[in-house]
Amino acid sequence: xxxxxxxxxxxxxxxxxxxxxxxxxxxxxxxxxxxxxxxxxxxxxxxxxxxxxxxxxxxxxxxxxxxxxxxxxxxxxxxxxxxxxxxxxxx
Numbered sequence: 001x002x003x004x005x006x007x008x009x010x011x012x013x014x015x016x017x018x019x020x021x022x023x024x025x026x027x028x029x030x031x032x033x034x035x036x037x038x039x040x041x042x043x044x045x046x047x048x049x050x051x052x053x054x055x056x057x058x059x060x061x062x063x064x065x066x067x068x069x070x071x072x073x074x075x076x077x078x079x080x081x082x083x084x085x086x087x088x089x090x091x
Contacts, residue, residue, distance in 0.1 A: 006080075013076060023065060031058035 002008045034054030041047035 009079070013072065016072070020065060020069065024062070027058045027061045027065065031055055031062075034058065 002011055034051045037051035038048055041051065
């Protein structure tokens with residue numbers, strides 16, 4: 001239930017966390033799709049170049065998402081919001 005600004009921001013960050021988890025998964029799938037396409041298209045240099053683009057852009061997307069989550073984590077700790085909205089490994 002949203003009663004004030006802090007609860008609104010916690011709701012927003014929890015929804016953003018769910019959405020970002022889906023984006024992480026999509027970027028990993030895109031990276032592995034590029035690997036599979038690179039391996040299976042050994043003779044076609046055009047398809048290998050496309051596969052390389054898939055891999056490069058998925059790594060760029062992952063880097064940007066991790067960087068943004070670092071900023072979100074910094075802001076959530078700065079304003080005293082719930083720290084468990086950031087996806088973490090090992091939980």
